[in-house]
Amino acid sequence: MQQRYFEDLKVGDRFESQTYNVSEEQIVAFAREFDPQPFHIDRDVAATTMFGGIFASGWHTAAITMRLFVQTLNFAEGAIGLGVDELRWPNAVKPGDVLQVETEILDVRESRSKPTQGIIRIRNVTTNHRGEVVQTMFASALVPRRTK
Numbered sequence: 001m002q003q004r005y006f007e008d009l010k011v012g013d014r015f016e017s018q019t020y021n022v023s024e025e026q027i028v029a030f031a032r033e034f035d036p037q038p039f040h041i042d043r044d045v046a047a048t049t050m051f052g053g054i055f056a057s058g059w060h061t062a063a064i065t066m067r068l069f070v071q072t073l074n075f076a077e078g079a080i081g082l083g084v085d086e087l088r089w090p091n092a093v094k095p096g097d098v099l100q101v102e103t104e105i106l107d108v109r110e111s112r113s114k115p116t117q118g119i120i121r122i123r124n125v126t127t128n129h130r131g132e133v134v135q136t137m138f139a140s141a142l143v144p145r146r147t148k
Helices: 024-034 043-047 058-073
Strands: 014-021 080-088 098-110 117-127 133-144
Touching: 014 058, 024 058, 058 098, 058 117, 058 133
Parallel strands: none
Antiparallel strands: 014 098, 080 133, 098 117, 117 133
């Protein structure tokens, strides 16, 4: 897969990721380590929630989104996150969901303090296989420029 640099991106570009299948085992394992709330790890407790069963931590959804974003854009040398704004989880991720991320480039500008880098502003929308939005976020990242 082609590596991308700052110069390869322009406002309005859209990228669609591969898909990612989410299992109950993954949801529980992530929650046990990073968000050990009973409704993420205990079927009986989860059954009493508005979701009616086990569902993923929003942080798990964010981690999956990050993986799909990074794999899709494949920045040369990686991208350094500068911040995330308006992170939202409008629908829960459940076992068996298949997630996909669409990334839109909202802004591109050269970095004044780091001439070998550029700054991009993106919007990521993560959906499940039913077309439901499970996460939205705006973010800024520092990405490498081609060596001149």
